[in-house]
Amino acid sequence: MAITGASDARTVPPAPPVATMPVSLEINGRRHDLRLDPRTTLLDTLRDHLHLTGTKKGCDHGQCGACTVIVNGQRINSCLSLALQHDSDKVTTIEGLGQPDHLHPMQAAFVKHDGFQCGYCTPGQICSAVAVLAEIKAGIPSHVSPDLAALMHPTNAELRERMSGNICRCGAYSNIVEAIADVAGAVA
Amino acid sequence: MRAFTYERATSAAGAAAAVAHHAGAKFLGGGTNLLDLMKLEIETPTHLVDIQDLKLDQIEATHDGGLRIGAFVSNTTLSANPRVRRDYAVLTRAIQAGASGQLRNKATTAGNLLQRTRCPYFYDTNQPCNKRTPGSGCAAIGGYSRQLAVIGTSDTCIATYPGDMAVALRALDATVETVDATGATRVIPIADFHRLPGATPEIDTVLNHGELITAVTLPKPVGGAHIYRKVRDRASYAFALVSVAAVVQPDGSGRVAFGGVAPKPWRSAAADAAIPHGAAAVVEQAFAGARPTHDNSFKLTLAKRTLAAAMAQVRTA
Numbered sequence: 001m002a003i004t005g006a007s008d009a010r011t012v013p014p015a016p017p018v019a020t021m022p023v024s025l026e027i028n029g030r031r032h033d034l035r036l037d038p039r040t041t042l043l044d045t046l047r048d049h050l051h052l053t054g055t056k057k058g059c060d061h062g063q064c065g066a067c068t069v070i071v072n073g074q075r076i077n078s079c080l081s082l083a084l085q086h087d088s089d090k091v092t093t094i095e096g097l098g099q100p101d102h103l104h105p106m107q108a109a110f111v112k113h114d115g116f117q118c119g120y121c122t123p124g125q126i127c128s129a130v131a132v133l134a135e136i137k138a139g140i141p142s143h144v145s146p147d148l149a150a151l152m153h154p155t156n157a158e159l160r161e162r163m164s165g166n167i168c169r170c171g172a173y174s175n176i177v178e179a180i181a182d183v184a185g186a187v188a
Numbered sequence: 189m190r191a192f193t194y195e196r197a198t199s200a201a202g203a204a205a206a207v208a209h210h211a212g213a214k215f216l217g218g219g220t221n222l223l224d225l226m227k228l229e230i231e232t233p234t235h236l237v238d239i240q241d242l243k244l245d246q247i248e249a250t251h252d253g254g255l256r257i258g259a260f261v262s263n264t265t266l267s268a269n270p271r272v273r274r275d276y277a278v279l280t281r282a283i284q285a286g287a288s289g290q291l292r293n294k295a296t297t298a299g300n301l302l303q304r305t306r307c308p309y310f311y312d313t314n315q316p317c318n319k320r321t322p323g324s325g326c327a328a329i330g331g332y333s334r335q336l337a338v339i340g341t342s343d344t345c346i347a348t349y350p351g352d353m354a355v356a357l358r359a360l361d362a363t364v365e366t367v368d369a370t371g372a373t374r375v376i377p378i379a380d381f382h383r384l385p386g387a388t389p390e391i392d393t394v395l396n397h398g399e400l401i402t403a404v405t406l407p408k409p410v411g412g413a414h415i416y417r418k419v420r421d422r423a424s425y426a427f428a429l430v431s432v433a434a435v436v437q438p439d440g441s442g443r444v445a446f447g448g449v450a451p452k453p454w455r456s457a458a459a460d461a462a463i464p465h466g467a468a469a470v471v472e473q474a475f476a477g478a479r480p481t482h483d484n485s486f487k488l489t490l491a492k493r494t495l496a497a498a499m500a501q502v503r504t505a
Contacts, residue, residue, distance in 0.1 A: 018191045038194040038236070041223070061224050062291060074293040080220045081294065084194050085238060132289065140268040143284045143424065148273040164424035165288025
């Protein structure tokens, strides 16, 4: 059997052009009007079209949480969402939470508690953590909540369960949970 | 990802018509499973009909004391609903036992029902899989089958229905409401909603092409102790090896559905009737005729132990 890769590459017709569609997103308080290939995920929109590269692409399949952003107050995996699904939505990324000269309390707590090593998962961890404390405050139960009728508390077990969608390959989990607990204590 | 066109539907029947009249079209709910599969080109829709503007995001009381859950209600919203927590706690527990916080915020009630198997051979496009590519064969049979089904399988497919929410819905006797392109509606008992593979494992449910789920309805509360017990390879964010949704009454009677063991949530009247006689009797009934593989026969023992643990939880509740 001859190796035919080169001739195959010449005979495969180019993909037809894809019609773009308009979408308007409010990202970190600023409106962006874009035209996108419908396939464009929210993650790729942030990184490749708006150059907001704080949000990270890890697995691109919703398994690692590195792409976590906050949309209309709720954390989601931006890799598993089309930008077109978010027309008129309000998106907060790590850049919108805080900047080096005015850190969000969760960012400051991650620095204080050394809640990272390589830092790649950190923007997703921080966006997720901010949303986790809001979810606990709103009384949303979790798998480890002992009583569905009671108020929810930011216990170690709750924080670990609720953060399970954010993987840290460096294994900084203990310090991440300490950072979140610190902020939870400060706002309680 | 293959190219597709996108539209936002403005009515339920309009959405159904948009999909029905387009052979390659699919509904788009949250997208957490569909987009994952589209990136892998396991799903290759040519047109997506987004249902987010159809106002299917409400949870309402029904006239007979039950609850009607809109198709677009998120998993988080459903699990946190005060009436669900009080009257259908097994559903809250099941939803919270699945996925991650990020996914539950985005995933919808209808989408959760329609999520596809996580059989590793379905996901690996280099492998034969009758569910992904009809007629190509099943690499799971004789392959790595530890996570796969022990009952309800066929010679063409041993994939497991992966979800948790539907296992609780099965124990609660929920119904699924749909509408088609003509505006006709139908009500499907959850027991009949998911199909067994037989000779056509590529068809997961009884829905027709272009039939849109509009709501899931729970009958009036049945009381009792509500337990969802899930066993998995890690403490959080993993699919079930075995799960048990149990509702047990003070007189010892009850109902039980199993997840992680079959192509659909697994429940039988004979198994329910055996609940007063203990976990071993229930599992003997529920898994009569089971055809486990060498790799997953442990699930029969695990099902018995998981149910025993759930029933112990009921006694101490």
